[in-house]
Amino acid sequence: GAILTVGRPLDWNEAKPKLAYVREHGVSQFIAHYARHKEIKRDALFYGDEIEYGLFRLDAASKKPYLSLRGAEVRELLANREVEERRAIPESGKVTWHPEYGSWMVESTPARPYSGYTDDLRRVETNMRSRRARLLAALHEDEIAPTVVAFPLLGVGDSAGPGLENKGPVAASSLVPDAVINPHPRFGTLTRNIWSRRGATVDIRAPRFLDANTPPDAGDIAADAMAFGMGCCCLQVTFQCRDVEESRHVYDQLAVLAPVMMALTAACPIVSGKLQDHDVRWGLVAQSVDDRTPAERGETSGEVDPDMARGGVSPLRTSRYSAASSYICSHKQCGHHCAAAHYNDVDLEIDELAHKQLVDAGIDDLLARHIAHLFVRDPLVLFEGLVEELDDAVATDHFENLQSTNWNSVRWKPPPADASEHVGWRVELRTMEVQLTDFENAAFTVFCVLVLRVLLSFDLNIYVPMSKVHENMARAHRRDAVTQQKFWWRSHMVRPDRGACPSHQKGQPCSVHDDAGAVVEMTCLEILTGKGAYYPGLVPLVLVYLDSIGCDPDTAQRVKTYVDLIVKRASGELKTAAAWTRDFVASHPAYARDSVVPPETAYDLLQRCHDVGVGAAHEPSLLGPEPKVAPVRKENAYNVPLARVHFQTSDSLRTLLDQYAERANLVRRRSELAGDVVRLKADLVRAEAELKDVDDALEPRSQGLSRPASMQRMRASSDGTLSVEILSP
Numbered sequence: 001g002a003i004l005t006v007g008r009p010l011d012w013n014e015a016k017p018k019l020a021y022v023r024e025h026g027v028s029q030f031i032a033h034y035a036r037h038k039e040i041k042r043d044a045l046f047y048g049d050e051i052e053y054g055l056f057r058l059d060a061a062s063k064k065p066y067l068s069l070r071g072a073e074v075r076e077l078l079a080n081r082e083v084e085e086r087r088a089i090p091e092s093g094k095v096t097w098h099p100e101y102g103s104w105m106v107e108s109t110p111a112r113p114y115s116g117y118t119d120d121l122r123r124v125e126t127n128m129r130s131r132r133a134r135l136l137a138a139l140h141e142d143e144i145a146p147t148v149v150a151f152p153l154l155g156v157g158d159s160a161g162p163g164l165e166n167k168g169p170v171a172a173s174s175l176v177p178d179a180v181i182n183p184h185p186r187f188g189t190l191t192r193n194i195w196s197r198r199g200a201t202v203d204i205r206a207p208r209f210l211d212a213n214t215p216p217d218a219g220d221i222a223a224d225a226m227a228f229g230m231g232c233c234c235l236q237v238t239f240q241c242r243d244v245e246e247s248r249h250v251y252d253q254l255a256v257l258a259p260v261m262m263a264l265t266a267a268c269p270i271v272s273g274k275l276q277d278h279d280v281r282w283g284l285v286a287q288s289v290d291d292r293t294p295a296e297r298g299e300t301s302g303e304v305d306p307d308m309a310r311g312g313v314s315p316l317r318t319s320r321y322s323a324a325s326s327y328i329c330s331h332k333q334c335g336h337h338c339a340a341a342h343y344n345d346v347d348l349e350i351d352e353l354a355h356k357q358l359v360d361a362g363i364d365d366l367l368a369r370h371i372a373h374l375f376v377r378d379p380l381v382l383f384e385g386l387v388e389e390l391d392d393a394v395a396t397d398h399f400e401n402l403q404s405t406n407w408n409s410v411r412w413k414p415p416p417a418d419a420s421e422h423v424g425w426r427v428e429l430r431t432m433e434v435q436l437t438d439f440e441n442a443a444f445t446v447f448c449v450l451v452l453r454v455l456l457s458f459d460l461n462i463y464v465p466m467s468k469v470h471e472n473m474a475r476a477h478r479r480d481a482v483t484q485q486k487f488w489w490r491s492h493m494v495r496p497d498r499g500a501c502p503s504h505q506k507g508q509p510c511s512v513h514d515d516a517g518a519v520v521e522m523t524c525l526e527i528l529t530g531k532g533a534y535y536p537g538l539v540p541l542v543l544v545y546l547d548s549i550g551c552d553p554d555t556a557q558r559v560k561t562y563v564d565l566i567v568k569r570a571s572g573e574l575k576t577a578a579a580w581t582r583d584f585v586a587s588h589p590a591y592a593r594d595s596v597v598p599p600e601t602a603y604d605l606l607q608r609c610h611d612v613g614v615g616a617a618h619e620p621s622l623l624g625p626e627p628k629v630a631p632v633r634k635e636n637a638y639n640v641p642l643a644r645v646h647f648q649t650s651d652s653l654r655t656l657l658d659q660y661a662e663r664a665n666l667v668r669r670r671s672e673l674a675g676d677v678v679r680l681k682a683d684l685v686r687a688e689a690e691l692k693d694v695d696d697a698l699e700p701r702s703q704g705l706s707r708p709a710s711m712q713r714m715r716a717s718s719d720g721t722l723s724v725e726i727l728s729p
Contacts (some may be wrong), residue, residue, distance in 0.1 A: 005542040007383040008190035012196035015382045016307040022379045022387060023309060026398035027354045030371055030414075031361040033396050037415045038244050043424035045116030049445045051128065051434060052100055052107045053135060053145045053338035054592075056606055060142070064599040065606050067104040067151060067160050069255035072183055074128045074138045075099060075106045081134070082111070085638060092139045094130045101230035103182050104151070106135070113240070118555040121449070125442035128542075129632055130440060132613065135632035144248040146609035147434045147441070149268040149281050149577075150232050152602040154180075155223060156273035159599075172201050173225035175272065180227050186381055190405075191226045193380045194291040197308075204228050209275035213594040229321070231290025232268065232281040235441050237448050238413070238428040246366070246456070247425035248329040251412045252340055253455050254429050255324035256462045256490075257448070257474035258409040260527055262431040263481040264569055265444055267577035269351040273602070275595045278477045279578035280433060289407065309351065309378045316349055316376060321407040323473045326466060328412065330366045341366060342517070342657055346466045370412070374402045381405075400549070409473065431476075436577055436612050439628045443562035450542045450559065457545060460493040464519045480579060483572040486521035492534040524570040539563050561628070566625065566685075569589065584608065589658065664667075 010018070055068040078097045098107040108131040110685040114120040135145050153159040155175035168178030170188045172195065181187050195201045204223040209212065241247035266279035270345045271467075295302025297315040304311035313367040318325075326348050327340035350372035358368035390397055396417040413426040429448060454460065468488035475485040522531055530537030542563065546556050567573040575583070585591050590600040597605075611617035615629040623629070 007385060008502055010183045010382045010384060011189070012193045015193065015379070016305075018382055018387050019104070019307050019309070019378050021376050022382065022398045022401060022435070023354070024357075025390070025392050026359050026379070026390045026402050026663055027371070027375060029390075029396050029399040031358065031363070032393055033399065033414055033417060034363065035361075037425070038413070040424055041243050043240055043242050045242075047445075047449055048110050048113040049124065049128075049441070050098075050107055050109050050234075050236040050238075051131065051147065051441060052105060053147060054102070054151055054231075055104045055106070055139070055143060055145050056151065057143050058603060058607060062599075063603045065151075065153060065603045066252065067102075067154070067180065068140075068143050069103040069161060069179055069692055070143075071100065071103050071105050074135070077138050078106070078134060081138075081638070082662035088641065089639060094127055095134060099182055099184060101182055101187055102227060103180055105182075105231065105233065106145075108135070118549070118551045121446050121555050122558050124445050125438050125670070128438035128441055129630075130637070132632050132697050133634055133637035136614070137637040138631070139634075144156050144606065144610040146606060146613050147233065147436055148606070148609050149234070149433050150270060150284075150598055152227060152270040152605060153273050154231060155225075156599075164354070171195075171225045171227065173227075175223060176225050176227050176331060180225075180615075189381050194226060194289055197291045197293065197312075197378065197380075199293060202226060202288055204284060206271045206284060207277040209269070209277045209582075209595050211275065211593045211595050213592055218595065221271050221276055223284075223288075226288045227287035228272065229281070234281070234430070234436045235265065235432040235433045235444065235719045236378070236428055236430050237432070237445050238426050239449070239452060240424045242424075244425045245329075247412060247427055249325075249426045249461075250452060250456070251410055252327040252329045253452070253462055254410045254427055255327065255466075255471055256464055257451065258323070258429060258431040259476040260487055260524060261429065261434065261444065261448065261470065262409075262473070262478040263485065263487075263524055264566060265433040265576070266476075266482060267433040267435065267580075267581070268580050269479075269578045270585075270602075273597050275582065275597065277479055279479050279481060280477050282431065283477055286319040286321040287383070289405075291320050291378075292316050309376055314349070314376070317347075320377055320405060323409045323470050324466075326366070326370055327406070327463070328366050328370045330364050332427065343463050343465050346470065348373055349376045351560075353383055366588060374406050375552055377402060377406060379405070433577070436609055437615075437629045438613075438624070438632070440565065440621070443565050445541070445561060446562050447566055450545065451538050454538070454545045458493075458541065460541075462490050462493060463517065464488050464490055468519060480576075482524050482570060482576055486523055487527065488519050489527050490521040490535075491518045491520045491532070493536075525567070528567055528570050538671070539567060565624070565628075574624060575621050577622065578617065581605065583621075 054086060055074060057066045057068040067141060075097045078095070082095055082097070094111055096109050096111050098109065100107045110127045114123060132147075140143060151159070155173075158164070160177055160180050164179050164523060166174055166177050170178040170181060170192050173458065178188070187555070199708055201224045204225075206221040206223075208218050208221050210216075210218075239250060241250050242350060262280055267282075269275055269279055269572045270283040290297075293302055293308075293312045294300040298315050302313040305312055325346065326344045329340045343372035344366075348369055350369055352372075354375040355368050355372035358371055359365065363371070379398070381401070392398075394417065396414075403413075407430070409429075409431050411428040411430060413428060415423050415425060432444055432448075435444065442658075455462065465488075472487045475481055475487060478485055520531075522535075526535075526537070527539055528539045530540060546559060551559075565574065570575060584605055585597055585601055586593070588598075588601040588604060590598040592598075608617065610628070612619050612622070613632070615627070615631040618627045618629070647656070
C-alpha cells in the first residue's frame with residue numbers, strides 16, 4: 001500500500017531545488033537507522049500478503065462494464081467497520097484496508113501477520129476469503145470486485161464513467177480522465193511529477209496479439225498514463241527474517257525466484273481493450289512510471305540540470321520499476337554460497353557520493369552499492385514543511401521517499417521507524433499476479449513461504465548470474481511462458497559429492513562437479529519437480545521439509561492440494577489465468593478475432609471472473625475437475641454478536657412468536673408429508689416388482705423359457721382380462 005502523508009505536496013518546479021537535500025539526507029537517515037537496528041537478532045518468522053482489487057460497475061442494460069470510482073469511499077467504509085468490530089471483540093479484527101493508485105482500487109492485508117507455525121498455512125486462505133466477503137458487503141448491487149489484474153477496457157471510450165473528460169491537468173492523458181487517480185494529493189502529484197521530470201507523458205507500448213483478422217499494420221498497443229500500469233492488481237508477499245544477515249540472503253534467493261513466480265501466475269493478456277502478446281503486467285507498469293529524461297534513456301545527449309540526480313543526463317538502463325539489480329548478501333554465515341558478488345555481472349549505476357558516504361560509515365560494499373543505486377533517482381513527491389524540518393537522527397522519510405519509489409521485483413525493507421509494535425528486517429516478493437480465487441492466491445503465498453523455509457533450513461541456495469535473472473524476467477513476459485519458455489536455473493543447490501561421480505572415478509572432467517555454480521535452462525515444471533540426478537526440484541524439497549518437521553496431517557494435505565495446482569500449471573494440465581482469459585475471449589460470440597475485446601465480451605468476462613472468485617461457478621481448466629472454492633457470501637463477512645433482542649411492545653413479540661409457531665407447524669407437516677411420500681414410493685416399488693413377476697409368469701418367453709402346455713391356450717389382454725381357447729375334440 002502507498003505511504004500517505006497529510007500536507008501539501010510540491011509540484012515539480014517547487015520540489016526541484018530541494019531534491020539534492022533529500023538525496024543527501026536520505027543517505028544519512030539510512031546510515032543512522034541501520035546503526036540503530038543492525039543488531040536485531042533471533043526475530044521469529046512472520047509473513048503477510050497484499051491483495052489488490054478493482055471495483056467495477058456492470059450495466060446490465062447495455063452489457064458494458066465501467067470502472068467504479070468509489071475506492072476511497074469503500075476503503076473508508078471497510079476501515080470503519082474493522083474499527084467497530086475490534087472495539088467490540090478485540091481479537092476478531094481480520095483485515096487492514098489500504099489505498100491504491102487507482103480511484104477504483106483498494107488493497108487488503110491481514111490485520112496481523114501469519115506466524116511461523118504450520119496451522120497458519122491454512123489460515124492464509126481463510127483470511128483471504130474473509131477479505132473478499134467483507135469487500136462484497138461494501139459494494140452496490142451492480143458492482144463487483146473480481147481479483148483480476150487489469151480492467152480490460154481501461155482507456156476505451158467512456159469506460160471510466162460517462163461525462164468524464166480526458167486531457168486533465170494531472171495525467172495529461174488522451175485516453176483516461178484524471179478522475180481515475182486516487183483523490184489523495186500524493187497520487188496526483190506523483191503522476192504529474194513523473195511526466196514533468198520525463199519531459200512528456202509516459203509512453204507505454206505492448207506487443208499486439210495477432211489473431212486471424214487482426215490488420216497486419218495494426219502495430220503495438222499504445223497507452224499514455226500511469227493508470228495503465230499502476231492500475232494493475234497483484235499479489236505480494238512479505239517475510240520477516242531472523243536478522244539483517246538473513247534478510248539479505250532471503251533477498252538474493254527471492255530475486256532468482258521472482259521471474260518464475262511471475263510466469264506461474266501470469267494473468268494479464270488484455271491492455272486497453274486489446275489482446276497483447278505478453279501475459280503479464282510487469283512491462284506495462286515499468287513503462288508507466290518511467291521518469292527518465294531523454295538523455296537518461298539514451299535518446300539524446302541532453303543538458304545538465306544541477307538539481308537532478310547526476311545532472312539528469314547519465315544513462316540509466318531501466319525504469320524505476322524493474323527487476324532486482326544486484327545481490328546483497330555478504331555475511332559469513334552463508335558459508336560456501338556467500339559469494340554474491342561473484343554473481344553480480346550487471347553494471348550497476350550508483351551515486352558515487354552516496355556510495356562513499358555509506359562506505360565511510362562502515363556499510364559493506366555490497367549493501368552500499370545497493371543503497372547508492374536507489375539514489376541515482378530523484379525523489380518524486382515532497383511535502384511542504386517535511387524537508388529540512390526533519391531530524392535525520394530519528395526520521396527516515398527521505399530514505400523511504402527513494403526506497404518506496406524504486407519498485408523492484410524484490411524489496412529489502414529495514415524495520416519501520418514509527419512502528420507501534422516491533423517489526424524486524426523484511427523482504428517483499430513483488431512479481432506475482434493476482435489470481436481469480438482465494439484458493440490460488442493462498443496456494444502461491446504458501447508455496448513461497450515453504451520454498452523459503454526449505455532454502456534456509458536445508459542451507460541451500462539458488463544463485464544464478466544476475467544477467468540470467470534479467471533474461472528470465474524477459475522470458476516470463478512472453479505468452480504461455482510457463483510451458484513454452486525455459487529459465488536459467490542452478491543445476492544443483494548443494495555441491496554434489498565428487499567421490500560418487502562416475503566421470504571423476506574414471507579421471508574424466510564433469511561439468512556438474514567441477515563447476516559448483518553451473519546454471520542450465522529448465523522449464524518451470526523441471527524447476528518445480530526436478531531435472532537430472534543432482535537437481536531434486538522445489539516441490540519434493542517442500543514435501544520432505546513438511547515431513548521432517550512433523551507437519552500436522554490437515555495442513556500437509558492442504559499444502560499438497562496447493563502444490564498440485566502449481567505443478568499442473570507448470571505442466572500445462574491446468575491453464576494460467578492469462579491462457580484461460582484468452583480462450584474465453586476467443587470463444588465469445590461478440591469477438592471478431594481481430595485482437596479487439598468488445599464491451600459485451602469484457603462484460604461477460606468480468607462477470608465470469610467474479611462468479612469463479614466467489615465460488616458461484618467452477619472452471620475445470622483453471623482449477624481442476626473438483627471444485628476448490630466454497631461459496632463466498634457477503635452475509636458471512638462479519639461476526640454476529642449473540643445480543644439480547646428487545647421488542648418495543650408485547651404485541652410485536654407475540655406476533656413474532658405466532659409466526660414462528662406457524663412455521664413450526666408447517667415444518668412438522670412437511671416432515672409428515674415427506675415420510676408419506678417415502679412410504680408410498682416404497683409401496684410402489686414393491687407393487688411394480690410383483691407386477692413384473694406376474695407378467696413373467698404369463699409371458700415366460702421374455703425370460704428365454706417356453707410356455708407350459710397347460711398355459712398354451714391362455715391369453716392376457718392389456719386390461720388384465722384372461723381368455724382361454726377351447727380346443728375341439
